[in-house]
Amino acid sequence: MLHVFTDSAVTFGGVTYEAGDEIFAFIPKDLLSRLEEFSLIDTHIYTVDGSPPFTGPAPEATVHITT
């Protein structure tokens, strides 16, 4: 899963988020069918594990993106 966090208080669509809150998450479609494996075996499943660089200017409220 891709996770995005904000490092400052921000309001989107009437909802206010504090610094450190998660504001977005994304599971690629090609990995959905593998999610059940988390409940079936003890070993770690790798899903979204890559570095997420982005293009263009950074937005005003800095977002921190991790996987």
Add this chain to the structure above:
Amino acid sequence: MTLVFGERSGGRSYWALDVSKPNPAEWKVKWHIQGGTTGFEELGYTWSKPFFTRIKTGSSTSKEVVIFAGGYDPMEDGFPEGFDDQNNNGKWDTGELHGVTVGGTEGYDKWNPGMNTMGRGIFVVDLADGSKVFTPPTAPMT
């Protein structure tokens, strides 16, 4: 603004998200590249970090592109001994020829060079839609 990421050990995909809007609820999938599909047959597990740049496509035209390497082939997890993976299950099975090398991969896949095409390429794709702009020609494996 576009965010592009691979899946490393998780899979053979690159995903591009359009994150231009301030509100994350409005972010969209811009495009998706799946390794193994037409044009990306040799794209392996997507460990390569995408590189953004602009290339010339003519004397006065250019295009924003994403460049990444061909990724990883989990077949190579067979270190340290090479073997002829006849049933293509990624494991050495009794009866399949295998080599013994000391501390190295020297003999790996020497009987099965055709399995080494995954991950050998370099891909240049259009940032706008993920279509392949260029990939270097590759020689047949011998």
